[in-house]
Amino acid sequence: MELDSKAPTGPIETRWDRHRFNLKLVNPANKRKHTIIVVGTGLAGGSAAATLAELGYNVKCFCFQDSPRRAHSIAAQGGINAAKNYRNDGDSIYRLFYDTVKGGDFRSRESNVYRLAQISVNIIDQCVAQGVPFAREYSGYLDNRSFGGAQVSRTFYARGQTGQQLLLGAYQALERQIGAGQVEMHPRTEMLDLIVIDGKARGIVTRDLLTGKIESHLAEAVVLGTGGYGNLYYLSTNAKGSNATAIWRAHKRGALFANPCFTQIHPTCIPVSGEYQSKLTLMSESLRNDGRVWVPLKKGDKRPPYQIPENERDYYLERRYPSFGNLVPRDVASRNAKAVCDEGRGVGESGLAVFLDFRDAIERLGKHVIRERYGNLFDMYQRITGEDPYEVPMRIYPAIHYAMGGLWVDYNLMSTIAGLYVLGEANFSDHGANRLGASALMQGLADGYFVLPNTINDYLATTKLEKVDASHPAVREAETQVTCVTKRLLDIRGTRSVDSYHRELGKLLWEYCGMARTAEGLKYALSKIPEMRERFWSDVKVLGNGEELNQSLEKAGRVADFFELAELLCIDALHRNESCGGHFREEYQTPEGEAARDDQNYSYVAAWEFRGVGNPPELHQEPLEFEYVHPTQRSYK
Amino acid sequence: MRIVLHIWRQRNANDKGRMARYEVPNVNQEMSFLEMLDVLNEDLIARNEEPVAFDHDCREGICGMCGCMVNGVAHGPQPGTTLCQLHMRHFKDGDELYLEPWRARAFPVVKDLVVDRGAFDRLVAVGGFISATTGCAPDGNAILVPKEKAELSMDAAACIGCGACVAMCPNASASLFMGAKLAHLGLLPQGQPERYGRVAAMVAQAKAERFGACTNIGECEAVCPKEIKLEVIARMNRDFLKGSWTGRGALRDDAEEVSKKPLAGSRR
Numbered sequence: 001m002e003l004d005s006k007a008p009t010g011p012i013e014t015r016w017d018r019h020r021f022n023l024k025l026v027n028p029a030n031k032r033k034h035t036i037i038v039v040g041t042g043l044a045g046g047s048a049a050a051t052l053a054e055l056g057y058n059v060k061c062f063c064f065q066d067s068p069r070r071a072h073s074i075a076a077q078g079g080i081n082a083a084k085n086y087r088n089d090g091d092s093i094y095r096l097f098y099d100t101v102k103g104g105d106f107r108s109r110e111s112n113v114y115r116l117a118q119i120s121v122n123i124i125d126q127c128v129a130q131g132v133p134f135a136r137e138y139s140g141y142l143d144n145r146s147f148g149g150a151q152v153s154r155t156f157y158a159r160g161q162t163g164q165q166l167l168l169g170a171y172q173a174l175e176r177q178i179g180a181g182q183v184e185m186h187p188r189t190e191m192l193d194l195i196v197i198d199g200k201a202r203g204i205v206t207r208d209l210l211t212g213k214i215e216s217h218l219a220e221a222v223v224l225g226t227g228g229y230g231n232l233y234y235l236s237t238n239a240k241g242s243n244a245t246a247i248w249r250a251h252k253r254g255a256l257f258a259n260p261c262f263t264q265i266h267p268t269c270i271p272v273s274g275e276y277q278s279k280l281t282l283m284s285e286s287l288r289n290d291g292r293v294w295v296p297l298k299k300g301d302k303r304p305p306y307q308i309p310e311n312e313r314d315y316y317l318e319r320r321y322p323s324f325g326n327l328v329p330r331d332v333a334s335r336n337a338k339a340v341c342d343e344g345r346g347v348g349e350s351g352l353a354v355f356l357d358f359r360d361a362i363e364r365l366g367k368h369v370i371r372e373r374y375g376n377l378f379d380m381y382q383r384i385t386g387e388d389p390y391e392v393p394m395r396i397y398p399a400i401h402y403a404m405g406g407l408w409v410d411y412n413l414m415s416t417i418a419g420l421y422v423l424g425e426a427n428f429s430d431h432g433a434n435r436l437g438a439s440a441l442m443q444g445l446a447d448g449y450f451v452l453p454n455t456i457n458d459y460l461a462t463t464k465l466e467k468v469d470a471s472h473p474a475v476r477e478a479e480t481q482v483t484c485v486t487k488r489l490l491d492i493r494g495t496r497s498v499d500s501y502h503r504e505l506g507k508l509l510w511e512y513c514g515m516a517r518t519a520e521g522l523k524y525a526l527s528k529i530p531e532m533r534e535r536f537w538s539d540v541k542v543l544g545n546g547e548e549l550n551q552s553l554e555k556a557g558r559v560a561d562f563f564e565l566a567e568l569l570c571i572d573a574l575h576r577n578e579s580c581g582g583h584f585r586e587e588y589q590t591p592e593g594e595a596a597r598d599d600q601n602y603s604y605v606a607a608w609e610f611r612g613v614g615n616p617p618e619l620h621q622e623p624l625e626f627e628y629v630h631p632t633q634r635s636y637k
Numbered sequence: 638m639r640i641v642l643h644i645w646r647q648r649n650a651n652d653k654g655r656m657a658r659y660e661v662p663n664v665n666q667e668m669s670f671l672e673m674l675d676v677l678n679e680d681l682i683a684r685n686e687e688p689v690a691f692d693h694d695c696r697e698g699i700c701g702m703c704g705c706m707v708n709g710v711a712h713g714p715q716p717g718t719t720l721c722q723l724h725m726r727h728f729k730d731g732d733e734l735y736l737e738p739w740r741a742r743a744f745p746v747v748k749d750l751v752v753d754r755g756a757f758d759r760l761v762a763v764g765g766f767i768s769a770t771t772g773c774a775p776d777g778n779a780i781l782v783p784k785e786k787a788e789l790s791m792d793a794a795a796c797i798g799c800g801a802c803v804a805m806c807p808n809a810s811a812s813l814f815m816g817a818k819l820a821h822l823g824l825l826p827q828g829q830p831e832r833y834g835r836v837a838a839m840v841a842q843a844k845a846e847r848f849g850a851c852t853n854i855g856e857c858e859a860v861c862p863k864e865i866k867l868e869v870i871a872r873m874n875r876d877f878l879k880g881s882w883t884g885r886g887a888l889r890d891d892a893e894e895v896s897k898k899p900l901a902g903s904r905r
Binding site: 018022047050051054065066067068069070072074084086122124125126127128129130131134135136137138139141142156158159161163164168170171173175176178185187210223239240241257273274276277278279282329379380383384385445449453497499500515523541543547548551552 | 642646648649665667668669671672675676678679682683685686687688690691692694695696697698699700702715717718722724726748749751753754755757758761762763764765766767768769770771772773774775776777778780781782783787790791794795797798822824827828855
């Protein structure tokens with residue numbers, strides 16, 4: 001398979017403009033003749049559904065939660081980047097582009113990233129117009145803060161609830177279209193298969209989570225904005241319901257899956273407290289602006305933090321990376337936390353935590369300023385741990401947070417299945433091997449508000465689509481497939497719960513395909529996963545029936561997909577014999593212990609083709625070229 | 638520690654429902670409330686009993702999906718805390734807790750502790766937005782927002798739409814929810830053009846959804862996990878009155894039709 005990225009060439013500043021001009025348009029009167037399915041209502045899906053409806057398309061929109069406003073974008077805390085240069089501190093579109101390519105460790109597509117940086121400025125404008133209550137200066141102008149991986153202040157924020165406010169903006173725009181009858185909304189409905197006819201995505205099969213009804217929905221194009229697959233690891237910062245089912249089932253229908261091993265570990269999460277732990281809570285990395293990360297110099301020093309004098313503390317990020325200090329990118333911060341804990345200098349009961357200390361910031365700025373900046377995060381920390389971070393330093397540890405990998409898409413955000421578009425975290429395109437803070441919100445909204453609504457017209461205008469109805473054999477086949485899998489899960493009646501299997505898989509992956517990976521460990525994981533998967537399929541216990549709300553059944557379907565995706569993740573991690581971004585292979589590091597990339601052999605996107613469960617997938621490569629930002633060893637020293 | 642739970646079990650909307658008693662013998666005080674329910678459910682599955690259905694998603698107190706009555710109080714005893722952020726260290730060994738779903742005519746029970754809050758979406762769909770079509774916006778700094786207004790707006794915008802306010806209100810009124818949305822948008826310069834039409838449309842829809850009226854009892858504010866203040870209801874009432882007296886709150890031409898149309902979540 002030839003992977004044609006359709007990325008424009010020529011001067012990078014004008015690529016998107018020229019490309020947009022070359023795309024065919026659909027005239028307003030014809031738009032209402034087209035139906036587009038949007039799955040997922042987060043920043044990407046929600047903004048796309050609203051915008052497509054505004055343009056005049058008929059939109060059918062789906063989410064598994066009870067309301068489109070629940071999507072997990074809502075939990076993003078810190079902010080959203082935009083190259084506005086309101087601070088006059090040397091920022092520009094080019095700098096945001098540069099930072100993102102470099103931050104992604106040179107594994108992303110330059111054209112896409114430049115476009116993202118360009119569009120970032122429109123996103124802020126759009127969100128302000130919708131009434132997103134961004135933080136303001138006393139003058140009434142928009143406020144900014146700095147964020148990990150950048151030396152300029154380009155992050156816009158709404159307290160520690162930026163994701164919530166941006167999502168509510170998109171949700172309200174979506175509800176406006178629902179009210180206008182332009183969007184047909186299906187909450188509590190899960191996509192379980194993709195309908196492909198003549199090589200083109202023409203619809204989806206869904207299950208109504210309340211009635212169990214399995215139904216087909218047909219359309220001229222399908223858009224997936226269904227988020228990432230971090231929940232594969234069981235413990236992650238994702239919502240409990242976040243899943244890979246939509247993208248995985250599309251993958252099984254022919255969409256290539258790109259760079260699955262690029263998963264991001266977030267450095268500042270609340271540490272695990274016990275076996276019953278159901279998820280991990282992230283503390284925004286904006287905290288690293290004012291908090292200082294440290295561990296005791298001595299191994300096993302169990303004194304309370306404020307009894308440890310200054311000269312017996314190791315502010316290891318400031319020491320190792322004097323120019324970026326506590327603001328090094330996420331992958332670097334995470335690996336260093338693991339390293340000091342591995343040395344036996346971790347803190348807290350488990351020894352798997354480091355301090356994030358606000359003492360100096362409180363002395364410098366006063367408690368009220370810290371409260372204004374991070375009040376809700378401090379409250380959240382106290383609620384969970386029972387400790388007051390104004391008085392004692394926070395304890396933090398890295399956790400799985402984001403998936404840079406996802407379905408392969410071209411510059412138009414179309415996957416390798418014609419008419420199937422993938423947006424936001426669900427695709428692979430913009431963050432390379434590591435995402436910078438405050439860039440996920442930017443990408444989700446860029447894709448949904450501004451990229452897809454421009455590119456999808458071209459497909460609809462130039463593609464001849466036969467009329468299909470529910471009696472088409474491909475539709476029947478997909479429906480039967482879904483019905484069978486559902487029935488099979490219910491019929492097993494084994495001995496162990498879905499969660500117990502999910503936890504087992506998560507532990508294995510965190511151990512062998514988490515923050516640091518080795519060929520040996522990955523091979524071990526690859527030997528265990530098929531065996532676990534087999535046990536799952538013969539021994540999982542799903543009670544109840546399929547004709548009503550059955551949360552175990554929903555989970556079972558998602559975990560079944562995780563078992564397959566986990567294998568691909570490890571295969572990809574094993575094949576990529578280099579360290580880059582979130583993918584750290586212990587065999588490949590510089591003498592100082594930093595990630596050692598291999599641009600000679602691995603400067604490509606690894607896009608995998610499904611070949612049946614348990615069969616080795618086929619690798620396709622999209623070579624990456626860097627005309628503007630030349631690959632260098634990333635240095636934050 | 639050991640916790641005794643009495644949980645509302647109801648198979649579906651048509652089932653009569655009943656309280657069922659369970660014991661969770663091995664509760665760790667670092668657990669969240671929902672993690673305790675996870676432990677109970679694992680135990681039920683092991684005994685071949687169907688697990689308790691409850692809504693939850695982010696477990697960070699922001700998605701608004703979780704919530705039930707704990708001993709008659711929405712989201713339980715800790716102020717400013719969603720059920721998922723409530724931790725067991727606030728309970729004692731041997732405590733008996735009664736868990737019930739949100740009770741309100743506008744929120745029919747789906748199963749066990751799960752209710753249908755589609756009415757909230759429909760309140761937003763009739764006017765809880767600023768009509769800013771993608772692409773139309775001027776530069777972000779072209780619209781100045783006084784810091785004080787932005788902060789007040791953000792206070793209201795923090796609403797997570799969980800429904801605790803409705804569940805706790807003796808009238809099952811949605812006034813705090815609506816007031817929060819109206820204050821969020823109505824305090825900002827961007828929200829002014831549609832300000833009075835917005836309140837008229839939402840109030841009319843609330844009536845159609847059979848939410849009760851507000852009688853200033855304040856239970857909503859007391860249980861709101863985001864600590865939204867009653868003030869937003871006063872603001873809503875003032876805007877509603879002002880709009881109806883001045884004629885500026887006339888429903889949009891299409892509003893009446895909109896409220897008759899089936900909207901999000903109304904397919905059931």
